[in-house]
Amino acid sequence: MGVRHRRALFASRVSRVRPDPADAAGVRVWRVDLDRAGARRGWRLLSCAERERALAFADPVERRRYVVAHAALRTVLGGLCGVPADRLGFGRDGSGRPCLLPLGRRPVPDFNLSHSGAWALVATAPPGARVGVDVEQVRARFDHLALARRFYQPEEVARLRATGPEGFFRLWTAKEAYVKASGVGLAGMSDVLVREGSATHATVLSRSARFPECRVRWLDVAPGYAAALVTTALVMTALVTTASTPAPRTG
Incomplete structure (x- = not known):
């Protein structure tokens, strides 16, 4: 199986909940089945800090789910911003919320990630929301x-x-x-x-x-x-x- 096919297979495990198709700037939610997507394909997308947090999980199931959830977050945001998923940088805003680091002069979307059990959700909103x-x-x-x-x-x-x-x-x-x-x-x-x-x-x-x-x-x-x-x-x-x-x- 080629690299491009493996990447597409990982992405296909992420299904999307989206607003009216006529509005491309609305809020979007992606639903991720953490037990179907491949952690091995997602590992290479993570930062060193994310990998360290993943390795801190004693339970291999929870470790794999963490990897898949955060790889899915990077996949979604990279696709929206037109940036390679492994090149994205994350920080904290003035409220302590996770945020994307600036990508030049382009405004970046707001986002949020949640996972519990076998499911994760990635939500995005237009810049300013x-x-x-x-x-x-x-x-x-x-x-x-x-x-x-x-x-x-x-x-x-x-x-x-x-x-x-x-x-x-x-x-x-x-x-x-x-x-x-x-x-x-x-x-x-x-x-x-x-x-x-x-x-x-x-x-x-x-x-x-x-x-x-x-x-x-x-x-x-x-x-x-x-x-x-x-x-x-x-x-x-x-x-x-x-x-x-x-x-x-x-x-």
Whole structure:
């Protein structure tokens, strides 16, 4: 199997959730099956620091999933920016959020990565907008109400008595996606209120002066998982496709 074919095969393991095809500047989310994509093909895309973090995982399954998730992030961003995936540089913005280092004078997209269990999500937003995404594997055997009392508003805790763990993780992903988009940190999660509007959309209200209100889109990732997207962009995710990402370019 040739190098180009292996790269294309890795990219084909990443399926995309995208906005209306008529709007190329909207928010996009790529869904990554961490147990199907090849870690060996993704390893060469990672930086030295990313490889060191991967090797720190004692569990080989978690190590492989980390490699695949971060290689997918580089593949997506490299394709959007027209830059070889292994040439991208990452840093932190003023809020402590991960960001792309400048690529000359070109504005760079905002992005966010989340992974849990066998799935990862990569979200991107146009320059100037913010995006946060979270995916969580639903776990039934834990005291979700005790954790909810610490991080949730009283009216949210009351709703959870009827919805159980699934409802807990549904709200959690919305709150964490907001925290990741805004940069307020987990300490600000208790100040966030999720107002559910429909089965797929909601609004996040916060005491944050910069981002007092953001829109939420819940995402259907896989059975047994909850996921949510929060963005300040005008265009929200609209549909799920099976389109693959561009094959990763390397320098």
